[in-house]
Amino acid sequence: MLTDLEAVFRSLKSELGLRPIYHHKEERAEGHLFITVLAYQAVQALRQKLKVQGIHDSWTHLRETLSVQQRVTATFKQRDGRILHVRKATVAEPKLKKLYEALEVSASPGGVQKLIN
Secondary structure, three states: OHHHHHHHHHHHHHHOOOOOOOOOOHHHHHHHHHHHHHHHHHHHHHHHHHHHOOOOOOHHHHHHHHOOOOEEEEEEEOOOOOEEEEEEEOOOOHHHHHHHHHHOOOOOOOOOEEEEO
16 A cells, blocks of 8 residues: 555656655645645545446556547638637547546546637
């Protein structure tokens, strides 16, 4: 459990841009600790929900699975000169789709967004 905890903290601190730590003021160190603990709680809530569904993957494996989906923006110039931007998520791979189903969230996060300039 300690090894898992350290791996999650190390990962989150890198992703949140909180490594390395060079805090010279106490309030900055407290802020750093608060954000890290808050992020860890979010990870644990997610993992707990997955465990109930029979998914016992490590945080590293979950991150790898979640990282494959991206949001893509396609830009089109229309006949009238306006520009249409369409933004949507790529199709979720089967392993990722299984995670989304277990978490009861959409496999197409953010939906489709259209913007005309």
